[in-house]
Structures are given as structure tokens and as C-alpha cells.
Amino acid sequence: MTGALSESPEPLPVVLVGAGNMGRHWIRTIESTPEVRLVGIVDLDLDLAARVAQDEALDVAIGSSVSEVAARSGGAAVVNVTVPAAHRPVNEEALFAGLPVLCEKPIAPTLVDALQQAALAEVAGGLLMVSQSRRYFTELVRLRAIADRLGRVGAITTEFYKAPHFGGFRDRMEQPLLVDMAIHQFDMARYLLRADPVSVSCSSWNPAWSWYDGDASAAATFEFDDGARYSFTGSWCAPGRETSWNGAWRISAEHGTAVWDGDGVPEADGIDSLPEAPDGPEEIAGSLAEFVRSLRSGEVPQNEIHENIHSLAMVEAAVLSARTGERVDIAQLLELRYAEAVRTERRTDVRERLEQWGSVARLRLRGAAEVAS
Ligand SMILES: NC(=O)c1ccc[n+]([C@@H]2O[C@H](COP(=O)([O-])OP(=O)(O)OC[C@H]3O[C@@H](n4cnc5c(N)ncnc54)[C@H](O)[C@@H]3O)[C@@H](O)[C@H]2O)c1
The missing domain is CATH 3.40.50.720 (NAD(P)-binding Rossmann-like Domain)
Incomplete structure (x- = not known):
């Protein structure tokens, strides 16, 4: 650099x-x-x-x-x-x-x-x-250290359920949850897995009581290049029992399981003791x-731009999958967008x-x- x-x-x-x-x-x-x-x-x-x-x-x-x-x-x-x-x-x-x-x-x-x-x-x-x-929540850094000790990861899930009334541009977006919010969780999944996404199948919808114009709910499952699956389910019009803004996480791995509510200290079995959370500024x-x-x-x-593009690709691929009903191959999507980037x-x-x-x-x-x- x-x-x-x-x-x-x-x-x-x-x-x-x-x-x-x-x-x-x-x-x-x-x-x-x-x-x-x-x-x-x-x-x-x-x-x-x-x-x-x-x-x-x-x-x-x-x-x-x-x-x-x-x-x-x-x-x-x-x-x-x-x-x-x-x-x-x-x-x-x-x-x-x-x-x-x-x-x-x-x-x-x-x-x-x-x-x-x-x-x-x-x-x-x-x-x-x-x-x-x-990425800078110290408990997320600790969760990654736990995941590292648990061996190979089979699956990670995030549940994200909130009911914010923002007003403004988010209420008008076609895909407010996937585009404005889920990029955080998708990026956190890449951070935890130390791997990159291969494909996604995603469905999005707008519940009848939604105060958003676009789809406020979505469910997406990604395959990663180490074989793990990452599943995100969420909604921005889900009153009651809301999750944290980070979402509720579960990591299912070779030697055990870790859970994190996105706010407090993660819990895990399969390891003798929890690693320390680092000191340092957050968010x-x-x-x-x-x-x-x-x-x-x-x-x-x-998060240098070249590295971060994989997180943005997860969002664009999920939106495309939701629109077409098809599984989207992320490498193929990136090549298509690359050709368009050269052309335009x-x-x-x-x-x-x-x-x-x-x-x-x-x-x-x-x-x-x-x-x-
Ligand atoms: N990390 C987070 O959790 C988080 C939370 C909220 C917003 N954001 C991001 O922060 C960014 C800004 O969001 P916001 O809610 O503050 O938007 P905003 O609309 O309140 O503010 C954007 C400002 O940028 C100015 N602006 C637009 N084009 C400009 C240009 N070419 N040159 C100089 N100024 C220009 C506008 O006049 C406006 O004052 C977005 O990318 C949003 O996604 C991140």
C-alpha cells in the first residue's frame, strides 16, 4: 500500500x-x-x-x-x-x-x-x-476466537428481528433489510468464517402489516468456500421479543456450539474456557x-475496498436471488459485473x-x- x-x-x-x-x-x-x-x-x-x-x-x-x-x-x-x-x-x-x-x-x-x-x-x-x-464489537472478536477453537464450522445462523420506524429513505427502498442492514451481518459471517461466499438462495417478502414499501423480511442461505453454510433470517417489521442490532448468532462446529445474543458475552460448549475479549474501541x-x-x-x-467487495456481493446476489427465485453463483455474478464495470x-x-x-x-x-x- x-x-x-x-x-x-x-x-x-x-x-x-x-x-x-x-x-x-x-x-x-x-x-x-x-x-x-x-x-x-x-x-x-x-x-x-x-x-x-x-x-x-x-x-x-x-x-x-x-x-x-x-x-x-x-x-x-x-x-x-x-x-x-x-x-x-x-x-x-x-x-x-x-x-x-x-x-x-x-x-x-x-x-x-x-x-x-x-x-x-x-x-x-x-x-x-x-x-x-x-466488525469491531469486542464480543464478536471473542466469538471468532471461540469459533477458531471449535474446529471446522458446519453452519452459522443469524436471527435478526427488529421493528424500527425510521421514516425517510429506508421506508421507500425496494429491499430495505437486505441492502441497508443485512450487509452488516453478511460481513460479520465472513469475518467469523474467514472464508468467502460461493452462492446464495434467498427469498424476501413484505408482511401484510409492514410500514415499509419494499420487502422488510428475508431469509437467505449462503454456501461458503470452506463448505460451511450461513443462514440469515430477519425482519424490520417484527414487533415483540426483538433481537439485538447485531442479531442472535449460533455457530455449529466440529467440537461444539457457540451462541451469542449480539450484546453480552458469548456462551459455548466444547471448549474448556472462554478466550478473553480484547480491549479496544467499538463500532x-x-x-x-x-x-x-x-x-x-x-x-x-x-475492509480495504477489494476485500469488502465480497460482502457487497453477498447483498447484490441475495437481492438477485430474491427477485428471480434462482440460486445465484457469486463468482459468476462478480464476473458479469466486472465485464459491465469495464464497459461503463x-x-x-x-x-x-x-x-x-x-x-x-x-x-x-x-x-x-x-x-x-
Ligand atoms: N454504520 C452504520 O451503522 C450506519 C448507520 C447509518 C448510516 N450509515 C451510512 O452513512 C452514510 C450516510 O448516511 P446518513 O443517514 O447520515 O445520510 P444523510 O442523508 O443524513 O446525510 C448525508 C449527507 O451527505 C451530503 N452529501 C450528499 N452528496 C454529497 C456530496 N457529493 N458531497 C458532499 N456532501 C454530500 C448530504 O447533503 C447530506 O447532508 C450512508 O452510507 C449510510 O449507509 C451507516
């Missing part, structure tokens, strides 16, 4: 792009993290950016262009909290201005867009990391810490880089080798 910062005791000056709901959470997290320092806020809505800065009592540069604000404020890295359709233009401008980016999930609305951004990051030579923040504070660490060390972080990329340098890949095997090479630790 290029663009690593030297070991430096100084806090990393960061520009935040996207001052909406999640942007405010990020601002507070950046402000409470000693390793970083907020120097600028960017939003197309300048009044909003100025209002947020005022509300949070911040004396920072305000503007609508990430490269211009970074140049004016001395920003050396970017946190992109815009809506998914704006991730590419913001990441492109930042990366070609020499600024590494930590970008909110999902990295893109489509796999085609995500593949194009992976090639773009290669051309620009900078780090593009996705904030897949639910977006956890992804921010890993981003800074990787910039200081030059090491490739979890508008930048010559990025298109040429995509062509050099030859196939999406490039994703697997980078992902598997670099995230195995």
Missing part, C-alpha cells in the same frame, strides 16, 4: 464529508479520538455544514469540495459519510488529491460501482477502506482506529486498470492473503 504516513505523535488532521445524521456521530467520534483532529467539514449543503460546526462548537474549515477544504485546512485524510451514490465522486476527488479515505458502508449502491472504485484506488495509489463498523471508533493504525504502519486494514467506466486510466485485472480473481488474491491474520 502506498501513502503510509510516517510514525507521528501528532493527531492526524481529518476532513469529514457529509454532515447528515451519521456525519454528526462521526464528528463526535473524531472529536473524542486523540489520534485524529477534525480540521474541515464538507457538504453540498453549506448551511448544514456550518450549522453542524456551530452546534458542535467547532472552529473548522467549511466548504463543498473535499480537495479544496483539505488544502485550506491541512487535512491529510478523509472520512466520507455521504449517501452511497455520492461515495464514488467524493472518494475519487479525495484519492486523486492524495488523501486516503475511510468511507461509510455500503461502499457503493452497486457492485459495478464498487469494482470501478477498487480500480480507481489502485490508479490513485491510496488507501480506500470501508467502515464496516459492526465506528473501532474502524477509525484501524484506519489510523494502517496509515501509520502501511499495513492493509480489514468513463475514466480511461481506471478502465485500463480494470482491463489489466483480466478477471475478478484479483479480488480474491488480495482479499484472502491480506485479511487472513
Whole structure:
């Protein structure tokens, strides 16, 4: 990876792009993290950016262009909290201005867009990391250590049942649960299994009492490349006995079983004692810490864009399976989307880089080798 910062005791000056709901959470997290320092806020809505800065009592540069604000404020890295359709233009401008980016999930609305951004990051030579923040629950890290001790995994299941009334864009989406939420659990399953998905069969539906326009319920079963199966069932209009936001997990393995309610300490049989949960920041504070660490060390972080594309592929494959009623082969889907990415990329340098890949095997090479630790 290029663009690593030297070991430096100084806090990393960061520009935040996207001052909406999640942007405010990020601002507070950046402000409470000693390793970083907020120097600028960017939003197309300048009044909003100025209002947020005022509300949070911040004396920072305000503007609508990430490269211009970074140049004016001395920003050396970017946190992109815009809506998914704006991730590419913001990441492109930042990366070609020499600024590494930590970008909110999902990295893109489509796999085609995500593949194009992976090639773009290669051309620009900078780090593009996705904030897949639910990987940073310390009890999930402990659950993975338990799974490692339980031997080969046969099956993992997640039940996710909540009844939130968000209002806004989620109520209008065609697949609110699969697209806006399940990417977290799909990514957590990949994290636990240390494997990548091969295929999926998925069904989605909208219960009669649903307050969503699109399908608020889904059931998906994935096959992984180590032979394990991962089954997700969930609903966003399921009042009563709600699960945690992480969902309720069960791991069935060669030497025993582990269960986790997504909040507390996991339970397991088949092992003598529970491994320790690590200390460390959770959720977006956890992804921010890993981003800074990787910039200081030059090491490739979890959720570098090439690696993260496999989680986005699980979502797009599940949506396709739900629409067609067919099992979807994920490698085939990635190859189809790769061909479309080459055909539709508008930048010559990025298109040429995509062509050099030859196939999406490039994703697997980078992902598997670099995230195995
Ligand atoms: N990790 C989580 O648990 C979690 C939770 C909620 C949202 N998110 C993600 O955070 C992101 C933002 O979500 P939100 O709910 O804050 O959305 P939002 O609509 O409240 O805010 C987005 C902001 O981005 C600004 N914007 C849009 N295009 C821009 C551009 N080209 N340049 C600069 N600013 C631009 C908009 O003006 C708006 O202020 C999404 O990717 C969403 O999926 C993640």
C-alpha cells in the first residue's frame, strides 16, 4: 500500500464529508479520538455544514469540495459519510488529491460501482477502506476466537428481528433489510468464517402489516468456500421479543456450539474456557482506529475496498436471488459485473486498470492473503 504516513505523535488532521445524521456521530467520534483532529467539514449543503460546526462548537474549515477544504485546512485524510451514490465522486476527488479515505458502508449502491472504485484506488495509489463498523464489537472478536477453537464450522445462523420506524429513505427502498442492514451481518459471517461466499438462495417478502414499501423480511442461505453454510433470517417489521442490532448468532462446529445474543458475552460448549475479549474501541471508533493504525504502519486494514467487495456481493446476489427465485453463483455474478464495470467506466486510466485485472480473481488474491491474520 502506498501513502503510509510516517510514525507521528501528532493527531492526524481529518476532513469529514457529509454532515447528515451519521456525519454528526462521526464528528463526535473524531472529536473524542486523540489520534485524529477534525480540521474541515464538507457538504453540498453549506448551511448544514456550518450549522453542524456551530452546534458542535467547532472552529473548522467549511466548504463543498473535499480537495479544496483539505488544502485550506491541512487535512491529510478523509472520512466520507455521504449517501452511497455520492461515495464514488467524493472518494475519487479525495484519492486523486492524495488523501486516503475511510468511507461509510455500503461502499457503493452497486457492485459495478464498487469494482470501478477498487480500480480507481489502485490508479490513485491510496488507501480506500470501508467502515464496516459492526466488525469491531469486542464480543464478536471473542466469538471468532471461540469459533477458531471449535474446529471446522458446519453452519452459522443469524436471527435478526427488529421493528424500527425510521421514516425517510429506508421506508421507500425496494429491499430495505437486505441492502441497508443485512450487509452488516453478511460481513460479520465472513469475518467469523474467514472464508468467502460461493452462492446464495434467498427469498424476501413484505408482511401484510409492514410500514415499509419494499420487502422488510428475508431469509437467505449462503454456501461458503470452506463448505460451511450461513443462514440469515430477519425482519424490520417484527414487533415483540426483538433481537439485538447485531442479531442472535449460533455457530455449529466440529467440537461444539457457540451462541451469542449480539450484546453480552458469548456462551459455548466444547471448549474448556472462554478466550478473553480484547480491549479496544467499538463500532465506528473501532474502524477509525484501524484506519489510523494502517496509515501509520502501511499495513492493509480489514475492509480495504477489494476485500469488502465480497460482502457487497453477498447483498447484490441475495437481492438477485430474491427477485428471480434462482440460486445465484457469486463468482459468476462478480464476473458479469466486472465485464459491465469495464464497459461503463468513463475514466480511461481506471478502465485500463480494470482491463489489466483480466478477471475478478484479483479480488480474491488480495482479499484472502491480506485479511487472513
Ligand atoms: N454504520 C452504520 O451503522 C450506519 C448507520 C447509518 C448510516 N450509515 C451510512 O452513512 C452514510 C450516510 O448516511 P446518513 O443517514 O447520515 O445520510 P444523510 O442523508 O443524513 O446525510 C448525508 C449527507 O451527505 C451530503 N452529501 C450528499 N452528496 C454529497 C456530496 N457529493 N458531497 C458532499 N456532501 C454530500 C448530504 O447533503 C447530506 O447532508 C450512508 O452510507 C449510510 O449507509 C451507516
